Amino acid sequence: MSRKNHHVVVLVLDGAKPLDVGIPAQVFSNRPSMPYELRVCGAAPGPVTGGEGLSYHVAEGLEALEHADTIFIPGYREPATTEPPAAVVGALMAAHERGTRLAAISTGAFALAATGLLDGKRATTHWHYTKALAERHPLVRVDENVLFVDEGDVLTSAGAASGIDLCLHLVRRDHGVGLSNHVARRLVAAPYRSGGQAQYVPRSVPEPLGDLFASTREWALAHLAEPLTLEALARNARVSARTFSRRFVEDTGYTPMQWVLRARVDLARELLERSDLSVEQIADRVGLGTGANLRLHFHRILGTSPTEYRHTFSA
Numbered sequence: 001m002s003r004k005n006h007h008v009v010v011l012v013l014d015g016a017k018p019l020d021v022g023i024p025a026q027v028f029s030n031r032p033s034m035p036y037e038l039r040v041c042g043a044a045p046g047p048v049t050g051g052e053g054l055s056y057h058v059a060e061g062l063e064a065l066e067h068a069d070t071i072f073i074p075g076y077r078e079p080a081t082t083e084p085p086a087a088v089v090g091a092l093m094a095a096h097e098r099g100t101r102l103a104a105i106s107t108g109a110f111a112l113a114a115t116g117l118l119d120g121k122r123a124t125t126h127w128h129y130t131k132a133l134a135e136r137h138p139l140v141r142v143d144e145n146v147l148f149v150d151e152g153d154v155l156t157s158a159g160a161a162s163g164i165d166l167c168l169h170l171v172r173r174d175h176g177v178g179l180s181n182h183v184a185r186r187l188v189a190a191p192y193r194s195g196g197q198a199q200y201v202p203r204s205v206p207e208p209l210g211d212l213f214a215s216t217r218e219w220a221l222a223h224l225a226e227p228l229t230l231e232a233l234a235r236n237a238r239v240s241a242r243t244f245s246r247r248f249v250e251d252t253g254y255t256p257m258q259w260v261l262r263a264r265v266d267l268a269r270e271l272l273e274r275s276d277l278s279v280e281q282i283a284d285r286v287g288l289g290t291g292a293n294l295r296l297h298f299h300r301i302l303g304t305s306p307t308e309y310r311h312t313f314s315a
Contacts (some may be wrong), residue, residue, distance in 0.1 A: 005037045006174060009068040011092075012042045012058055013076045013084060015113060019049045019160050020074035020105045027167040027183060034183075035175060039064050045087050051077045062091040068100050070170065075106030075125075075159070080132035086281040093117070096153065103155040103170065105163035112154065113137040121151045126159030147253075164189050176313035177269040213237060213244075213251055220260060224267055224287045228260050264288055265301050272310040279306045 008028040012021055018166065021040075028036045040056075041064035042048045076082070080143065093115045096102055109125040110133060112118055119139035130144035141266055143149060148157035148166040150173075157166035157168045164187065172180040216237040218226055233256050234244035240310075248256045255283040264286040270280045283294035298306050 001102065005035055007067055007069045008036050008038050008072065009064050009070070010038070010072045010074065011065070011088070012040060012048050012050075012056050012074065012110075013088065014043075014049050015051050015077035016048065016056065017075045017077065017106065017160075018054050020076075020108065020163060021050070021056070022285075023161075023163040024072040024074070024103075024167055026187065027108060027164070027171070036106060037178075039068075041065065043088050058092075062087060062197060065091050065095045065100070068095060070101040070103060071092070071095055073104045073108035074163075075104075075108045076111075077107075079107035079110035079125075079129060080136060082110075084114050088271050089114050097101075099153075101153050101155070103157075103166060105157050105166065106159045109156045110136065112156065113140050115155050117152075118156070121154065123151070123154075123156040124147045124149050124158050128159070143266070176273050176309075177266050178273045181270065213248065217259075219276075221263060224260070224264050225285055228287065230256050233260075238285045261297060262301065265294075265297055268294060268298070269309065269313075270305065271303075272306055273313045282306070 003181050008024065010021060010024050016190075025038065025040060028034065028038045030038050038300070039060060040058055041060040041062065042056070042058040044061040045059055046057065048058055050056055053276075061284070092102060096115070096117055099285070102112055102117065104125075106126045107129055109118070109123055110129075113123065113133065113136070118137065122141045122143050123133070124143050124146050125133050127144055130142050134142040146158065148155065148160040148169065149167065155166060155170070168184055168189070171183055200262065201218065216233055220233060221237050221258065230241050230245060234241040234245050237244050239247075245256055248259070252259055267286045268282050268288070271277055271285065277280075277285070279291040279294060283289060283291050286294070288294045288297065294306055298304065298309065302309065
């Protein structure tokens with residue numbers, strides 16, 4: 001994607017939830033380090049009644065969508081019994097027809113589903129509303145066990161904080177892992193959580209175990225150039241390999257070795273973006289051994305080659 005500024009619009013509907021509005025507004029905020037331009041609009045200019053006792057004042061109406069590259073639809077209250085305004089549905093459909101990317105956070109999926117653009121596609125929403133979404137829009141393939149779903153030009157996320165994961169995912173898609181990591185550091189957020197990770201674990205996970213796993217992931221990231229085995233990771237976490245493997249999948253959505261491989265590919269991406277190292281040197285530095293091995297995993301995970309990736313995302 002070009003380095004020119006990408007126009008992001010956050011569409012605030014009646015009953016909009018404050019965190020759902022704030023996440024894309026914060027991630028894509030207008031600042032020198034961000035190749036995005038942010039605008040906020042409503043169905044019409046003026047006050048918009050929000051959820052949790054808050055309200056918003058937006059300067060623009062639906063005309064702001066006409067030049068958007070990406071539109072975010074934050075979640076709102078009572079989605080199962082509230083029809084989005086027909087003008088909003090029509091404006092979203094027209095924007096999509098122009099090639100605009102549409103992304104819903106939490107219950108914003110209901111407004112996106114009302115356009116029919118999710119019919120036949122996978123989608124998610126806050127776990128509390130997944131059954132209602134499936135009942136209201138039976139042609140949508142609702143997945144209640146994921147943080148977000150990327151269907152290319154239409155995306156949906158689960159509740160609240162998973163909106164951060166969706167936004168970081170889009171930054172990675174648009175401008176690479178280096179900028180995404182920069183944004184994550186600014187937000188003090190996890191750089192990457194798998195979209196396939198469960199929305200919540202339906203039983204308690206002992207806090208010390210979670211702390212150990214976080215520490216082990218940090219340790220692994222600092223030792224990617226070295227041989228990393230399941231046994232070595234479990235030993236660092238001071239649990240059995242079986243326990244480590246099972247809990248790791250619950251925490252991240254990946255097996256330990258899948259996570260290590262993706263961490264290595266992510267580090268390779270950042271080095272391709274920010275250094276002049278050769279593919280062979282990068283492969284050695286990230287623990288993939290040879291350029292051929294790096295190329296193999298790069299293509300399997302990203303569908304492109306290291307050289308093509310460098311050409312696309314290097315400064």
